Amino acid sequence: ANWDDDENEDEDGKYRDYYYDDDESAASASEGGIFKVVVPSPLTAWRTQAKLAVSSKSGRWGRDGCTFGLYERGTHDVLPIPACAVHHPSVNRAVAALSDATAEVGTAPYDEDMGEGGLRYVQAQVERLTGRVCLTLVWNAESVKGAQPSLSRLVKALKKLEPNLWQGIWVHLNPNHGNAIFARGSGRWHRLDGPEFLREPLPGTDPETGRRDGMVYYTPNAFRQGNLDGFDNVAVHVARAVPAGSKVCELYAGVGVLGLTALSHHAREAENRRKDREWYGDDDDDDVEIVFPLAGRKVEDCPPRMRFAPSPTGSLHVGGARTALYNWLVAKKGQLDFPGEDGAFLLRVEDTDLARSTRESEESVLSDLRWLGLDWDEGPDMPGAKYGPYRQSERSSLYSKIAERLIDEGKAYPCFCTQEELDEMKARQEAEGIPPRYDGTWRDADPEKVAEKMAEGAPFTVRFKVPPGSRVVIDDAVRGTVSWDAESTVGDFILLRSSGVPVYNFCVAVDDASMGVTTVVRAEEHLTNTLRQGLILDALGAPRPRYAHCSLILGEDKQKLSKRHGATSCNQFRLDGFLPDAMINYLALLGWNDGTDNEIFARDELIEAFAVDRVVKSPSIFDMDKLRWVNSQHLKMKSIEEVADLVREQMNMVGLLNEGDEGIEVRNFVFAATALAKQMMETTKDAALNAQTVLGYGLPDTFDALPDGEAKEMIKGGNFYPIAQTLIGDFESDALPKPDPADPLAPFLEDISKPIVEDNQVGGNAYSYPKAYKVHMKSMSKALGVKGKHLFHPLRLALTGEMSGQDVTKQMALIAMASTEGTPVNSDAAGLVTMEQRIEKLKVFCDSIPEEFRAPKAKEEKKKGGEEKADATAAAQAAAAAAPVAADPLDSYDGPPITALDIRVGRVTRVWEHEEADKLFCEEVDVGEDEPRTIASGLRPYMSKEDIEGRLVLVLCNLKTRKMVGFPSHGMVLCASNADHTEVKFVSPPVDAKVGERVTVPGISFEGEDGAPYAENKVGKKKVFEKLAPHLVTDDNGTAEFMGRPFLTSAGVCTSPIPGGNVA
Structure with missing residues (x-):
């Protein structure tokens, strides 16, 4: 059967046909x-x-x-x-x-x-x-x-x-010959079988006959909630299904055969009738009052009443969330502009598709909106609200009454065409090359003929009578003027199906009119629905709302966003550690901007800045990297304490913490893990995953098992083995400093606020462990004759199993917290390797290192005397002439160009301490512009104001302005730090360098279009500095360089007191 398209219109305004062509499968x-x-x-x-x-x-x-x-x-x-x-x-x-x-x-x-x-x-x-x-x-x-x-x-x-029929199928066979049950749950079919299933009789069943009198009420939604595997008898099913629900099942038993019959249709209809009585007083349609609040008014003069109208057939996804956000922003701004008036953000549930709509999906959508902070002023959870009810399934009396009024006014009529007649009509029009539409057979039918059909009980639909020559024209806020020739486009379309169920467009038009909606912001796929809705609104005498149809959201492959592009549901983003404020910030940017380069907005700033007329019509690309960057900026605006609470949720999700632990040990561990990852994390989940990495130990059992790369080459240099042996000896003799259990947060004091420190009663000598570690490393450096990266890289690999990472003392402190008695950490889930275990693994690894890599390469003695020197010079020159040219490291570099960075010479003209951030200095820096820039730097733990004020520095200028604990920072002062980040010093230009001049690198052109620095937003969006940072270092003499090339000014190279350091 191929039914009339309008009869089968679904809740999204789309159409579906039913075809039955599978006789063989059924037979x-x-x-x-x-x-x-x-x-x-x-x-x-x-x-x-x-x-x-x-x-x-x-x-x-x-x-x-x-x-x-x-x-x-x-x-x-x-x-x-x-x-x-x-x-x-x-x-x-x-x-x-x-x-x-x-x-x-x-x-x-x-x-x-x-x-x-x-x-x-x-x-x-x-x-x-x-x-x-x-x-x-x-x-x-x-x-x-x-x-x-x-x-x-x-x-x-x-x-x-x-395919759209089944809410669930239950199949039971005689237990003596095997049995099975099928049910749909979590999007797939689950099957249970085996004799265990019916081992126990139902409560109250006669053990001799197996018969049971009466009914056991059952909620079928329990089947669809999750996996059914593991249920071993019917009694368990019944016990889990006792709570009442909107859908009812009756379970009954007979001899050897058990059946389930679901009566969801009955339950839903009964609930709807109850709701109708609650809102409208009783079931009598004559008592339904039809009121259109905006009748006779101009919608542009009214306070905004915005609606979000999801269909409860699944979870809230990115597109729906953006639509909800745009409507919410307009409504909230309207409430500020029209205080005390009727402006509102209302939530309307469009659940007329009973076969697909569920209360579970509805609650999921509402839960996601609450998480995003998109609170509604009117909605389905607010009985008695002014314009309710807010579920379409509960408004059937209103739809019927309005349909009757339209018929009485001659604006609609009953149509008795059979499906065969409609099919013939459609085929005839297609054969003639005419776009298929209803031809108006019953539009002006003889009233006696209509009465005769009614008396026969003939089924009929109610069709809208499209006025002759009518056009619908809208001034769309996004797409401009859009118009349709209504009569030639749609013909007389259906309002009520023959079953009495209203179609989607009729419900929407009636609801928008009766709820006083002033502006409809929705996806562009609903644009064509505006034709029918506009005609219905005109017929009702209700003003049309203003419309704004937003573009689609596409994946990076320019295809419509879907699950194949990664997470698309709001709940998944919550589980992945994104912040609700960051989500609405990013969602707002998917098709809108405020006319500036600003990309980071607080919620109040979005309400103030948002305007529908700045929404663009071109499709938006969902960029996960950009979302992560936006999220990282919002994380940086939060205090360590606020972030730690969110990180703890993530740790619980991944099972990192033992269940039920609530003591100070949990709080210490979470704060430490958060502080350790705060500067690098983009989501709160990153901190939990980073903690797992720190607690684990990546060094393999043997040298041969170590992948080729930086670590293996470093070990071949010969410094690793003697340093590791010294480390092992120091640990076993207790000479290696260890974190103090009495002061677990000592290495993190610079990151954690004073109230937290006081609450944990950290001792007065809180920095004892970091200081002791630093002193011990200097002693080891002197004893072994190595320094800089030749010392710190082997130490880091030996202690952490990684070549890079956060501060070693902080990592050791986190490991110590996880290794103590009574630890809150689930060591199995964390993959914890204690210090004792690390040392044993390190011993095994060292034993596998080949002999030729166990000592540094011996240095040849310098020849003395002029003749020997001359011979050496000549030999060197000859060797150089004969040797092939060394490979340029830039040849193998595939990252962004160094020219992308706008690094300039600047002079610090003023310095003061940030009032709310203990580790920040606020600075004014002259970089050759009309006004000095304001920059916040985290240098208070390393320098005094006197060290900074008046000196020449290097400034990375093409970074967007962002708030650093409320202070606008436009740029970054470049410094060098050692591997453990215990020492930080400026990278300084020569004293006679010119303020405002751009720093260059020899051998690379900084001229023309190719040498121009990137725009600020591109540097942030593409993470340009983050990708270049690993290649910005100081050499053994302290010269700042990129890929072996020094930073140059007109006065010479730029240097730092820290050799072998990282520049950032």
Whole structure:
């Protein structure tokens, strides 16, 4: 059957057709069994039963074939109504029997010709008399042996026949011959089988007969909540299903056979009728008051009333979240501009598609909106609100009343066209090359003919009468002027289906009018719906809202955003450690900007800056890297304490912390892990994952197992082995300083606020461990004759198993916290390797290092005397001439160009301490512009104001301004630091360098378009500095360089007192 498109319009304004072409699949599954299943409407029931009847193996009704019928709630009686009976007088008695379950129902011989008219008649009569209907199919066979596989095939065949039908399917066989249960949950079909399933009888079941009187009420949503694996008996199912829900199942048992019948349609309809009474007073349509709050007013003069109208068929995704955000921003700004008036952000649930809509999905969407902080002023959880109810499924009385009014006013009419007539009409128009649309057969029908059809009980739809020559024109805030020729585009479209269910566009237009919506901001895919909605609003005498249709959001491959692009649901972003403020910041930028280069907005700033007329019409690209960068900026604006609370949630999610631990040890560990990762983390989950990396130990068991790379080359240099042996000896003799258990946060004091320090009662000598470690490293350097990176890189690899990372003393402190007795850390989940275990692994690794790499390469003695020197010079020159030219390290570099950075000489003209951040200095720096720049630097732990004020520095200038604890910082002063970041010194230009001149690198052109620095937003978005930073270092003499090339000014090279350091 291919039904009228308008009849099958779904909640998104799209269309779907039903085709049944799988006879073979259905026929192959006809051996036997019993199952019962929910269907959304009687029409679907009879269409499905007719298809299966044709496929039954015997071709007739009865014990050897199959029986179909209606099952009335509260009884055990099945009312058989064969598909062929729609032309039989018994149909009338069958329908009447729905009100009297004891009535006898006749049947007729099997007849394959069921007739379209009969189907539609049954549908109309049954839905008019009762909503309590579901389809019962009983498949009989001589034996249930071997039936289980055939039932599996039957389920698959049914899913193909009606893919949108099933809320769930339960199949049970005789427990003596095996059994199975199928249910849909978590988007897939779960199956349970085996004799354990029915080992225990149901509570109250007669143990001798297996019979049970009465009903056990059951919530089928429990099946769909999660995996069913592990349920081992029916009693467990019933026990877990006792709580009441909006959908009801009745579980009943007989001898050897157990069946489930779901009556969700009945439960939902009963709930809707109750809601109607709650909002409208009673079920009498005459008492429904039709009010359009904006009638006679100009919407542009009214305080904004914005709506977000999701369909509860899944979770909230990026596109829906952006739509909700834009509406919320306009509403909140309107409430500031029109205080005390009727402006609002309202939440309306469009759940008219009962087969797909669930309260679980609705609650999921509401939960995501709450997480984002998009609070609504009116919504489904606010009974008695002014313009409610706010679920479309609870507004049926209003839709019916308005449809009747339109008919009375001659703006709509009943249409009795059969599906065959509509199909013929469509085929004729296509053959003539005319766009298919309804031709108005019943538009101006004779009233007597209409009355005659009504008296016959003929099913009908209600169609809107499109005014002749009408056009719909809107001034879209995003797309400009859009117009349609209504009469030639859509024809007279359906408002109410023959079942009385309103179509999507009718509901939306009525709701927007009756709720006083002033502006509709939604996705561009709804643009075509505006035609029908505009016509309906005009007919109702309600002003049209203003419209803004936003562009699609695409993945980086320019395809529509979907799950293949990664996380798209708001809940997944929450689980991945993104902040709600960062999410709304980024979502706002997907199609909008404020006309400046600013990309970081607080919530209040967005409300103030947002305007719909700045939304662009071109599609937006969802850039996960950009989202992570935005999130990192919002993390930096939070205090360490605020971030630590969020990090703890992530640690609990990944199982890093023991359940139930709430002591000070947990707090210390979380704060330490957060402080360790705060500067590098982009999400709060990064801190939890970084803690796992720190607690683990990546050094392999043998030298040969170490991958080729920096670490292996460093070990081949010969310094690692003697340093590791010294470290092992110092640890075993207790000479190596260790974190103080009494002061666990000592290495982190520079990161953590004073109240936290005082709360943890950190001792007066809090820096003892970091200082002791530094003194010991200097002693080791002197004893071994190595320094700089030749000392610190081997030490880091030996202690942490990594060549790079955060401060070693902080990592050692975190490991110590996780290794102490009573630790809050789940050592298995964390992959914890204690210091004792590390030392043992290090011993094994050192034993595998080849002899030639166990000592530094010996230096040749210098020859003395002029002759020897001359000989050496000549030999060197000859060797140089003969040797091939050394490879330029720049040849293998594939990162962003150094020219992307705008590094200039600057002079610090003023310095003061930040009032709210203990480690920040605030500075004014002259970089040759009209006004000095304000820059915040984290230098207070390393320098005094006197060390900074008046000196020449290098400034990275093409960074966007961002707030550093409220202080606007526009740039970064470059410094060098040692590997452990215990020493930090300026990278200084020569004293006679010119303020404002750009720093260059020899051998690379800084001229022309290719040598121009990147724009500020590109540097941030593409993470240019982060990618270049590993290559910005100081050499053994302290000269700042990039890929072996020094930083140059007009007066010479730039240097730092720290050799072998990193520049940042």
